Amino acid sequence: MQAQKVEQEYIDIIKNIYKGSTAKIKLESTGPTFSIERGVKQGDPLSPKLFISILESIIKRFNWEKTGLNINGNYLSHLRFADDLVLLSESSTQLQNMIDSLNTASKQVGLETNLSKTMVMTNSIQRRISVDNETLKYTEKYIYLGKQIGFNRKHNELEVERRVQNTWNKYWSLKEIFKSNMPTNIKTKVMMSCLLPCLTWKFTSKLKSKITTCQRGIERSMLNIKKIQKIRHTKIRETTKATDALTYAKRLKWKWAGHVARLKDERWTTRVTTWKGPIGKRLKGRPHTRWADDLIKTAGTCWPQIAQDRDTWNSLEEAFTFT
Template identity: 25%
Template sequence: MRMKVVKLTGGSRKNRWDVEKLNHTRHNDEYKKEMRKKLETREEEIDIEEEWKNLKESIMDTAETVLGRRTTRKRKEWFDEECEKRTEAKNQARNRWLKTGNLKDLENYKEKRKEAIKHCKHKKESWIRELMQEVEVNNRDSRKLYELIKHRNSTSKKTQRIDNKRWETYYTELFREEKEITGRKKEKVEMEDSNNEDDAPSYDEYMEIIAQFKTKKAAGPDQTSNELIKQGGHKLLSRVYRILVAVWESETMPEEWKTGLLIPLLKKGDPTQCSNYRGIMLLNTTYKILTSIIRKRLTEYTETKLGEYQNGFRKGKSTIDAIHVISQIIEKSYEYDIELHILFIDFKQAFDNINRRSLVEEMQQMQIPEKLIKLTKMTMDNSRARISTTEDVTNEINIERGVRQGDALSTTLFNIALDGAIKAAGLDRPITVSSTQVIAYADDIALITRDKKSLGAALQKLVTETEKRGLQLNQDKTKYMIVSRRKTDHIKETNLGSYTFKKVENFKYLGVNVNEKNERSAEIKERIQAANKAYWKYQRYLKDHHINRATKIKIYKAAIRPVATYTAETMRLTTTDEENLGIFERKVLRKIAGPRRTEEGEYRTLMNHEKGT
């Protein structure tokens, strides 16, 4: 057993309301009763700002009185203070022996080492036993079970500290509006009244949105989590609804709703570089209810007008659709010996760079009702953010461009902006009309043509239009591939117009390996390899005798098998591929079943045909 002294870190996370209590009838009833009393003592204000202020205070006061704060401390592993103390004593004894060379000190060191190993081994075994018993106790509560095993197997990397000033400078520059957009006149967009305005949402429509809100989600800057609104009772829900209607009709919203809490999440690469983080915005729950209603109304207009190429964040479409289309195009082209030139396009921080002025113009050209355009513009005007860092939160910064990732409207608005660029470039035509095709999932775009010249021309048109809308091509991350039966030139780079792109033999598109030889077996091997990583990650649960077989099967089906079967709908399996997948599954099931005792009294691992017995 290897041991080392580690620094035990304590401290609590930011205090949050103990909303778990709302799952109990007594606390739930008490919360609704107290909320009703609070609201009855506060008259409804005409002014939206004052009404929201009173409503928020009522929610906060009631949550403090009934629920209280939940302090979540970091869970300690088996190596506790006693283990640290014994290990330190062992190390001191060893250092003493190394200095003196005395036989008595050597015997003392051996004794201390024996005690430390024995104690730590006992602690670790007890910890594992308690962990497995906890997993088994929660086997009927899927959410708690998966949260538990994910926490215990967390491999998240702790990022390096970046001081507040650097974060402020980086995001201030990122969100600053460009003075000019190439090829697009900077004109004020006139918002003319239109008879084609959407009415305020009905109470039923509002409640439908409320019902869709999930629990156990991070709250925004105002700390009003989804549970506090959903479980607040009819009185609270009615007051919130009236605020939303007032905002809808007046096209002005409380100032607090304009500020979000930006959480930088490391994507990959150097953790000391701000550009390697994706900023996710936490927003007020009441604001999210409003934007969810606006998005629902917008979708009714956009779904009939967005091109079929776009599979991102649309009802009835997913990554599977995009993967299937590109797989079929490559397969049929390979079958009929048609050469394909594919460019996998990447934009620099696409969601954060959308030009808002151009976005409003695209909405008008889509003939979206003026009311919805005004409400959308309202959500973007004077928007701000504070950045949550390892130290604290920064000062407020202005967000002058882009759509906020975390906002219900962001994906729909991005699709509108990109669709305008695709159509203006003339790249939205069906395959029966044009040999140039576009496949997209949000900003993950594949541009496909039959020759390099056509690809260069299509790229130039697309870049011209996307730049008008604020999007900048990322030359380093955009890759070029040729799919052909014939042997292609072994070049490392290719020039398309003024750009130089790296030529690749395979590319990871939406999590799937696309290669120039149309070999799907390579993808199957990668899926099995990824599933093996998941298998080793959860192996301790699959072999522990404190957990019954039904729970182990549940863990396998939820956390391991989906990794192997991702995009299974699009897989074209050979006999060898099927055998390899079967071998992997039998290996896992063999571990779950464990050894069996034979009639001769020996224990052995089951053969394939015996696992069902």
């Protein structure tokens, strides 16, 4: 913390907060007192920040300026969010060296790698990667910060299918509310509280259909309307007064795209968005759908330049949202 220019007064206060900390667990009765040791503590607003500080000091020890993925001449070696860490590499040898360096430095400050949650993904040959001579497992997909990532060409579609399934699981876990005689506006509020922005989705026709079908199915279910009754979804929406999930998601993506385009500093958000991908030969078949393809259909290939004018960009929002 001293290296990160935190004043000594605050360092001493933090030390006193955690010095000799104890806790008890209360269920049917109160358990014995135990001391609180290492680890990120759930519900403690300071604990994850201290962990980030420690991890930052570890990462700065490494000479990773030319390590990782080459993004237009800049190298992206890792992603960090609290205690979730992703290492990026263009070769298995480089990745193994990064893991060894991180593992050694982490042990020096009392941190350990959770091997049960550590996986390896590749779009090439699977070579042995290990931590302390324990081989790490390869996986084709992984949930990182709530989003499923993978090299599968259909990963965008698979992610939406997973979200739709999770939505129905959550719906039925709250059936005491949705299938009850509670007022419709309360049911709608509960449903909309689960609506999250998905700014990185590629809105293909199939994806849009899945989102719309899921929401309409939930609305029919909570109103006890059968599909065979053939009641139009516009009539059902008049009753539920719910926000359209697809419209909401597309509007947020449009706003996010404009925000990214107007960023002036060289942050990774902008670099990755404008990146054309690695140099090499494209595989046979139709090119992959890109994140910006639906933006280009509305604003053209010069959409980053158009987004510089907020008024012009905002005037195109409705055209993008309802296509």
